[in-house]
Amino acid sequence: MSIEKRKKNAVWRKLKISFFYLLIIFIVFFHLAPFLWQVISSLKNAEEIYSIPVKYFPSSVSWDSYKHLITSPVFLKNFFNSIIISLATTFFCLVFATLSAYSLSRINIKFKNLLQLLLLLACLFPQIIFLVPLYEFMAKFHFINKSFALVLPYVTFSLPLAIWMMAGFFQTIPKELEEQAMIDGFSRMKILWKIILPLSWPALATCAILIFIGPFAWNEFLFALTFMTRDMSRTVPVAIALLSGASMYEVPWSRICAACVLATLPVVIFVVLFQRKIIAGLTRGALKG
Amino acid sequence: MAKLELKNITKIFDKHVVGLKGLNLEIEDGEFFTILGPSGSGKSTVLRIIAGLEKQNEGDVLIDGMNINDFLPQQRNVSFVFQNYALYPHMNVYENIVVGLRIKGCSSEEIQNRVIEVSKLLEISELLKRKPKALSGGQRQRVALARAIAKRPQIFLLDEPLSNLDALLRERMRTELKLLFKQLKTTVIYVTHDQQEAISLSDRIALIDKGTLKQIGSYEKLYYEPNSLFVASFLGSPHINVLKVDVDQEKFILGSSVWEIHSDYLPRIRNRKKVIMGIRPEDVYVHLVSDKNRFPAKFLEVEKMGKYAVLNLKLHNEIVRAVIEKKLLEGTRKGNDLWINFEEKNLQFFDADSYLSL
Amino acid sequence: MSGKDISEQKFGLFLILPSLIILGVVALYPLFRNLLLSFMGSDGQFAGLHNFLLLLQDGRFKKSFLNTLLISGISVPIQLSLGLFFAVVLHKKFLGREVVRTAVFLPWALPTAIIAVTWKWIFNDFYGVFNDLLLRLNLINEPLAWLGRPNLAFFCIIFAEVWKCTPFVVVILLAGLQSIPSDLYEAISVDGANAWQNFKLITLPLLKPALLVALIFRSIQTFGIFDSIWILTGGGPGGSTESVSLYIYDTVFRYLKFNYGATLVVFNFVISLTFVLIVYYMFATRRQFEY
Numbered sequence: 010m011s012i013e014k015r016k017k018n019a020v021w022r023k024l025k026i027s028f029f030y031l032l033i034i035f036i037v038f039f040h041l042a043p044f045l046w047q048v049i050s051s052l053k054n055a056e057e058i059y060s061i062p063v064k065y066f067p068s069s070v071s072w073d074s075y076k077h078l079i080t081s082p083v084f085l086k087n088f089f090n091s092i093i094i095s096l097a098t099t100f101f102c103l104v105f106a107t108l109s110a111y112s113l114s115r116i117n118i119k120f121k122n123l124l125q126l127l128l129l130l131a132c133l134f135p136q137i138i139f140l141v142p143l144y145e146f147m148a149k150f151h152f153i154n155k156s157f158a159l160v161l162p163y164v165t166f167s168l169p170l171a172i173w174m175m176a177g178f179f180q181t182i183p184k185e186l187e188e189q190a191m192i193d194g195f196s197r198m199k200i201l202w203k204i205i206l207p208l209s210w211p212a213l214a215t216c217a218i219l220i221f222i223g224p225f226a227w228n229e230f231l232f233a234l235t236f237m238t239r240d241m242s243r244t245v246p247v248a249i250a251l252l253s254g255a256s257m258y259e260v261p262w263s264r265i266c267a268a269c270v271l272a273t274l275p276v277v278i279f280v281v282l283f284q285r286k287i288i289a290g291l292t293r294g295a296l297k298g
Numbered sequence: 299m300a301k302l303e304l305k306n307i308t309k310i311f312d313k314h315v316v317g318l319k320g321l322n323l324e325i326e327d328g329e330f331f332t333i334l335g336p337s338g339s340g341k342s343t344v345l346r347i348i349a350g351l352e353k354q355n356e357g358d359v360l361i362d363g364m365n366i367n368d369f370l371p372q373q374r375n376v377s378f379v380f381q382n383y384a385l386y387p388h389m390n391v392y393e394n395i396v397v398g399l400r401i402k403g404c405s406s407e408e409i410q411n412r413v414i415e416v417s418k419l420l421e422i423s424e425l426l427k428r429k430p431k432a433l434s435g436g437q438r439q440r441v442a443l444a445r446a447i448a449k450r451p452q453i454f455l456l457d458e459p460l461s462n463l464d465a466l467l468r469e470r471m472r473t474e475l476k477l478l479f480k481q482l483k484t485t486v487i488y489v490t491h492d493q494q495e496a497i498s499l500s501d502r503i504a505l506i507d508k509g510t511l512k513q514i515g516s517y518e519k520l521y522y523e524p525n526s527l528f529v530a531s532f533l534g535s536p537h538i539n540v541l542k543v544d545v546d547q548e549k550f551i552l553g554s555s556v557w558e559i560h561s562d563y564l565p566r567i568r569n570r571k572k573v574i575m576g577i578r579p580e581d582v583y584v585h586l587v588s589d590k591n592r593f594p595a596k597f598l599e600v601e602k603m604g605k606y607a608v609l610n611l612k613l614h615n616e617i618v619r620a621v622i623e624k625k626l627l628e629g630t631r632k633g634n635d636l637w638i639n640f641e642e643k644n645l646q647f648f649d650a651d652s653y654l655s656l
Numbered sequence: 657m658s659g660k661d662i663s664e665q666k667f668g669l670f671l672i673l674p675s676l677i678i679l680g681v682v683a684l685y686p687l688f689r690n691l692l693l694s695f696m697g698s699d700g701q702f703a704g705l706h707n708f709l710l711l712l713q714d715g716r717f718k719k720s721f722l723n724t725l726l727i728s729g730i731s732v733p734i735q736l737s738l739g740l741f742f743a744v745v746l747h748k749k750f751l752g753r754e755v756v757r758t759a760v761f762l763p764w765a766l767p768t769a770i771i772a773v774t775w776k777w778i779f780n781d782f783y784g785v786f787n788d789l790l791l792r793l794n795l796i797n798e799p800l801a802w803l804g805r806p807n808l809a810f811f812c813i814i815f816a817e818v819w820k821c822t823p824f825v826v827v828i829l830l831a832g833l834q835s836i837p838s839d840l841y842e843a844i845s846v847d848g849a850n851a852w853q854n855f856k857l858i859t860l861p862l863l864k865p866a867l868l869v870a871l872i873f874r875s876i877q878t879f880g881i882f883d884s885i886w887i888l889t890g891g892g893p894g895g896s897t898e899s900v901s902l903y904i905y906d907t908v909f910r911y912l913k914f915n916y917g918a919t920l921v922v923f924n925f926v927i928s929l930t931f932v933l934i935v936y937y938m939f940a941t942r943r944q945f946e947y
Contacts (some may be wrong), residue, residue, distance in 0.1 A: 040760050043778060062781075098782070111671060116667065128679070135879055137904050137905065141904075143687070145861070228769070230768060230886075250769050288830070294711050372849065384837070
């Protein structure tokens with residue numbers, strides 16, 4: 010190989026690396042841009058937000074919108090509703106999913122296929138299919154505008170992902186551990202409680218996070234829109250959506266953006282802190298699936 | 299022609315772990331050269347640097363005098379046989395063999411010819427349509443070899459190709475490989491931890507440990523003239539017996555036994571207080587009765603191997619192993635006292651601190 | 657069965673009982689209820705196939721179905737290609753990879769509805785930053801009504817959908833990439849392949865299972881699209897962006913046609929089910945790769 014070709018190799022390699030990093034920067038920007046715009050818009054005051062041409066940076070940072078939101082009882086109540094419902098969903102789903110996942114992965118039960126079929130049903134089809142009869146059900150039993158109306162479907166629809174994750178994890182625990190415990194005289198229940206659960210903390214934590222930031226807790230919209238009809242019982246996503254539908258002269262967009270930022274803050278914090286665990290949990294499950 | 303030189307190759311992993319330290323190697327064209335060493339010694343790293351799969355931190359790789367440091371693996375004219383064979387799972391055997399040829403741009407006629415040639419050579423003609431998962435370990439290995447050979451490279455690089463096969467198959471493949479590469483006459487660089495493979499296949503062996511070359515030479519040279527205790531202990535099965543002895547002028551002392559030294563080693567040993575002595579089990583002679591210059595040893599344990607038996611004997615505080623013919627066992631039992639001696643010409647001495655040969 | 661097995665079975669059943677119950681109530685019961693409702697008239701009497709005949713003549717439904725197919729048909733391939741591209745990039749080792757992965761994962765984690773509100777602001781005709789950028793770059797002469805014109809609104813919805821859902825594809829494909837043994841790439845580089853050939857000969861064929869999983873999930877999920885459309889356009893202008901879910905929602909909650917709504921649901925369920933079964937049988941006949 011000639012010296013020219015070797016030099017060309019080296020130059021070409023440097024070019025490829027710079028191009029690569031440029032691409033990375035573009036990718037990051039592409040994924041963060043709308044969120045960043047939300048944040049910037051929320052810090053503008055009422056006049057600047059409507060300036061033409063658009064101002065990319067506020068001349069002065071204005072916390073007015075945030076102040077207004079934090080002192081708004083309706084918004085605070087909505088935020089609180091979201092938190093309670095999401096936490097309840099996470100908790101119950103985790104419990105149900107862990108029990109079911111353990112059963113599925115360790116014990117050969119006759120109803121295994123039924124369960125798996127139902128889980129598939131819940132995760133494969135669009136939510137609208139389940140909405141109407143559930144609304145009927147909730148209305149009949151007076152659950153409309155109560156947290157239960159949302160927690161029940163949220164837990165159900167979060168089950169497939171949660172069970173899949175926990176079952177995948179349980180498969181990595183060697184069977185010999187439980188067999189030893191059985192020989193030592195532990196009952197099945199005790200094994201689950203005293204041996205399996207303590208070992209499962211990391212997986213449980215990751216699963217909990219996935220449920221919380223998943224499509225059926227904090228972020229959910231359709232059911233929240235339908236089952237909560239009163240302002241004070243709404244969750245945050247619906248509250249914001251309805252806000253944005255109002256005429257822009259009634260509600261300034263900077264306030265809407267501020268509400269958006271506050272509403273997405275919990276999720277963003279979770280993702281930033283636990284990104285590696287989340288993606289690892291998802292990819293590990295995906296490999297087995 | 300393909301003479302390979304490695305000059306002062308150093309490879310550092312992750313800022314701390316030193317893979318290779320200032321390695322120098324010269325391999326002649328057509329030679330079957332083995333790099334032998336324990337796990338983690340860096341032998342696979344050497345091979346991968348030659349192939350271009352890893353980049354060395356310092357040093358040069360030259361083929362026929364030409365520096366190929368900046369060549370990508372695609373541009374080096376080598377073949378690599380991986381330990382796990384790395385057969386493309388979604389392609390059948392035929393496609394696995396020809397992928398490289400197609401990329402190179404060989405004519406379809408040429409491709410056909412080469413495939414016929416290597417299938418006959420490695421007896422895989424009936425397997426061409428199968429996918430890797432439908433092949434046994436031995437068959438996959440032969441396909442990997444076929445792929446390597448069809449490329450007609452300047453150098454063959456083989457990374458522990460037999461280690462995933464069971465013992466019987468390994469033995470058979472060893473013979474087959476030897477015949478195969480004798481036929482091809484191309485330079486082969488072979489990496490293994492199994493000294494049996496190294497012995498039967500190679501022209502020369504390089505023994506490597508912890509990133510440095512310990513000794514290079516033919517098997518005979520390494521076996522009979524090791525330059526350090528490491529080399530002496532690595533080669534030979536069962537392992538060489540290693541004894542720490544005290545030296546007093548012209549005698550060496552092992553516990554309560556004293557042996558007068560007459561050998562050529564005397565000048566090198568005389569002035570030391572301690573020395574390490576090595577004697578191979580097959581050179582330890584076992585006797586049922588005591589005599590002058592025989593050491594007393596207790597019969598601890600025996601392992602039978604075909605015609606021979608390996609005795610574990612206790613000599614003072616050390617365990618000594620001796621290889622004897624099984625029929626000699628008839629006169630004795632475990633727990634008995636026996637007497638051993640050896641010929642001075644079979645002794646090897648090493649410095650007590652540096653472990654280098656004296 | 658021994659005594660131990662029976663108690664095992666009981667225990668196992670006990671464990672899954674809560675899940676079975678709520679799944680039964682929330683997932684199974686509605687299916688049957690929908691079926692029942694679809695065969696009844698609003699007066700509570702049995703109406704046979706009447707509702708289904710209405711469906712076949714329903715122009716608005718056909719339009720919404722077409723819209724949904726169009727949205728899926730355009731956005732899913734884009735998501736798959738883009739997702740593949742990002743996954744390949746993120747699979748390489750480079751400085752700051754963790755940060756980039758966090759950024760890429762973020763859109764999927766954010767609430768659809770809330771991010772849709774942001775898009776609504778971005779696509780605003782007078783004050784939106786999208787128009788502003790285009791004007792500054794001289795790509796257009798005057799602000800476009802992104803959410804007010806049918807074709808443009810369509811574009812906005814697809815854009816928002818791709819932005820939100822590509823990360824999901826990236827995660828699945830990343831898992832697939834991680835399962836390809838690295839020595840295959842080494843072997844093919846010794847065989848002489850450049851980066852493009854690497855991709856064509858090794859990566860793509862071995863990613864087929866993961867791509868299929870991503871395709872199935874994304875297609876079905878896109879079919880049910882609701883949140884972003886409801887917020888961005890409400891189905892307008894003039895029903896040009898109305899998806900099937902949106903139409904069903906309107907039918908039931910605005911026009912209060914419970915029975916007809918149930919009929920629509922049943923119809924869509926059957927369509928979705930057929931799609932899943934077809935893809936499943938295609939997939940089930942493929943052989944899995946073993947290494």
